[in-house]
Amino acid sequence: MAGVLDYLQFVLAPQVITGLALGVAVVLVALGLTIIFGLLDVINMAHGEFYALGAFIALALGWLGIPFWALLVLVPIAMVPIGYIVERGLIQRVFHSGERHVTTLLLTFGLGLVLEDSLRLVFGPNPYRPETPIRGAVEIFGIFLPTYRLFLIVTGAVIIAAVAFVVYRTRLGAIVRAAAFDRHMAASLGVPVEQVYAGAFAFGIALAGLAGVLLAPIYSVFPTMGRDFILMAFTVVIVGGMGSILGAVVAGLLLTQVQSIASLYISPVWTDPIVFGIMVLTLMVRPQGLFGRLGHG
């Protein structure tokens, strides 16, 4: 009995909690991705690079002496006009063709390559490790957890709740969902649909940038950092239901827990096939994902 308790406290519990920190990180990246898909019907292949861009903007502003806490606000604000311009200047131009999914996918994919190489040209290929804003560790029931990871879990939960509140419980969210559900009807009721689309894209990009600021102290900042999370984020969006915020949260936490707990028994490298296996099964059995699309619930 003592052995079991000991195992729960010193082996399983720390693994679940570190998995939770990873889960929140994945959800933060997937959130913007799923909103852009749910509202605009655009698969944003450049999402990982916008996440990297956010981290690099934070890095550069940090060099100018701006404190981390200010960056949490400044970087998403800086990302909004970038997202707005990309949507109006690039995506809108191919959005109305019949092959919308293909054209927007190729466009954002190309944009991602350009962004990644631009970051490499400006900052070089090597990783930067920003100072951890909160140092030290806390000990809860004998479980050691770096304070910053705890901060990440709490802040991430707050951000996710705030996003869900805006989308589901405010007038602005209702307008956005209406535009996503039926753009012609919304337009005829006086909703400025194009502005809403650009705004929603900018919002998704701002979230990616915020994820970049939050995760940079843990995962370092380098031009290809977008690739690390994007595969997992896409998996989460597919399993959770393309465009569903609740789905992204549930699938994100579920899949990272599967990875964490499986890592106790098999090599962590081999947990990727399990996660992608779950994705394949979801696509076969329930192609719409665990939860339906945003605006279609």
Added chain:
Amino acid sequence: MRLSKTFVATALLSTALAGGALAADPIKIGVVTPLSGTYAGIGQQVRWGLELATKEVNAAGGIMGRPVELIFEDEEANPSVAVQKAEKLFEISNVDFLTGTVNSGSTLAVGQLADRAGKLIATTVSFADSITGDKCSPNVFRVNARAGQQSAALAAWLAKEKPKASVFYLGPDYEMGRSTVAAFRSNVDRVGGKSLGEVFAPLGSKDYTQYFGQIRATRPQVLYTSVAGNDTVRLLTQMQEFGLLNNLTILGASGTVTAQNVGAIGDAANGYVTGVGYSAQIDTPENKKFVDAFRAAYGKDPDLYGADSYGLIYAYRAAVEKAKSTDPDKVREALSGLKWMTPQGEKVIRAGDHQAVQTMYVVRVDNGKFQIVSKVPGEEAIGPDTCKRF
């Protein structure tokens, strides 16, 4: 008559010029090394070591009167990139000798390329035993200590200091990681330690926390790891943040903690022990001179990569001067069995497998300094020659 005299003079002059140009024609050495990515810091030491030795050799009149010229290419610690860059150096820059590869996979891949091209390569960094073992090649040399040599020295220390210790292994998931873990594991088993399990993480992992579960579950007294470069920085600092370094002794491969990354690891490196072929603390006049010159040129201490890369240029000079040619076949002949002086003392290239034999040290990190705690003669650490290809 007058005309023919001028003609002869011109002919003589042009021969002299051509001869002069020939004498000053540089000996080109290709260097394919990671200048970016996880192993960029290692590539930096390789570059410094090679450049310092080249500067000294050129100042002393070059090799057979010809200056040495280094041509650098970035391999990104990626075997497929290394092969492309090496091919470019062999075919376009027409180098006869190539070095610098860090990733053991890169060394093996570039070695195969050298076989086909009839050129020679030498690694000054790669650890995987197979490079001078079952995957040996007549065209590949290694002047640094391989995994087996490092492990023999470290296991002797472990048997004395922590007899019957329980050990968990964490290596990078490629040739070098598998080879170092296998080599140390067999040594631990030999000296009576207990192996609890092993796990391999991809090169360049950003987050090692997923790997901590198995470490917690098995409760080892000793963790052996062979990650290197920036990976060690992340692994050890994350272990410290998660409170895993308490009551745990960390042992590692030679390249895990070095002068290049010890600063970034900070006090998480304290107490770390490794078996290694070089330490800046080696107390000999040759090494003191080398360390002083290195510090004066680059403002940093050399680590094993810098020292072994520095030593290689002198090995190549000795071999070319012995062969009186840069022709790969003649230089191969001269390198086999070559004895030469390096900052860490005399090294010998074993003719049977092209592996350098050298004194091995056990080194412990105390407050960022690498203190030598014991020493094993080269012959005891080298192990049998398992190369069957030549």
